Amino acid sequence: FTPEQADEIVKLVLEQATVHTAATMTLAGFIEGDEAISEIRRRAQESLNANESGIRIATVSVTDRVPPLAVRRSVQQVQSARERAKIAVEVARRESTTILDDAAGAGALAGLIELIGDYETALSRGDEAEAEVVLARIGERFESDEIGGEAAKTMTEARAFRYMIESSVGSDVRRLMSLVPAYTENPNQLVRQLWLDAYNEVLSGPEVEVISAPPGLRGLALRMKSSMDVSTARRNAASNAKKVDAMRGMADMNNWQLGGRQININRSGRRLNRDARGGYGREGDGE
Structure with missing residues (x-):
């Protein structure tokens, strides 16, 4: 050639x-x-x-x-759709990572997912004892310093709520328990003393005006005005009460409290079961 x-x-x-x-x-x-x-x-x-x-x-x-002229436009549309799909997948992957990190923090997320999987596996096998052990480990992980995001926020709110329960209800319980010996010894005397204390607390306020009448009168009609100081004290007390109520409403939008049977100290509280049986309010017939 x-x-x-x-x-x-x-x-x-x-x-x-x-x-x-x-x-x-x-x-x-x-x-x-x-x-x-x-x-x-x-x-x-x-x-x-x-x-x-x-x-x-x-x-x-x-x-x-290049593709044939008859289908070139369609091929270009397919290629554009593929590129948009790649971008959408990448954006979704970044958003999922952000959401998961915000849920519990990047450092603790993988371990929590694994523990939750172990918990679900134990429940599916019907192994309640193992499920309780894994649940305790999940609780310990949530208590660790690795937790962040919404989980950390929820744990902080739960600790604050627990402290509120212990400081309010616990204080009342301790006070009532301290009165038990006196009530057992002389209940009438204790009730009278508590009544007098409450009576004294009410009447000792600056907005209270006490009027005494001579004994032995069958009837008494008075026409009088309160003093300027007492009237001012009443208006100030009413205004302060409104301000306090408004501040409480802003600080605590969820103004509710668990009942006594639902409060558990130093152990896990209410839990939803997979079969929706048992738990608070279902103790009678297990439904």
Whole structure:
């Protein structure tokens, strides 16, 4: 062969190999990736070897691969949709990571997910003892310093609520328990003393005005006005009471408190069971 003839032969076998390769592949596979280029080179080399040309193709380079004009616009739309899908997946992955990190913190999230999986597995096996052990470990993990995000916020609120219960209800309980010996010894005396203390507390306020009448009168009618100081004290007390109520409403939007049977100190409280049986309010018939 002359060099010109060799070039023409290579051109023809490459065109033939390209047509055969395009016929055996999908459009996306043909215009994307390197598989089509390798297949064109293989087919062209086989044709040259079959004709005993002695020509060896070292490399094949395809500089421009475009779909046919009839479907070019549709292919471009598919490619654009793929790119949008990739972007959406990446955004969703970042958002999921952010949400999970905000839930419990990046450092503790993986361990919590594993413990929750162990807890669910124990429940599915019906192993209540193992479930309780895993639940205790989950509680310990939530108490650790690794917890962050919403979980840490919830734990802080729970500790504050627990402190409020212990400081308010616990204080009342301790006070009442301290009165038990006196009540047992002389209940009438204790009740009278408590009544006098309450009576004294009410009458000792600056907004209280006490009027005494001589004994022995059958009836007494008075027409009088309160003193200016007492009237001012009453208005100030009413205004202060409104301010205190408003501040309490702003500080505690959830103005509620657990009943005595629902308060558990130093152990886990209410828990929802998978079968919705048992728990607070269902002690009677287990429904």
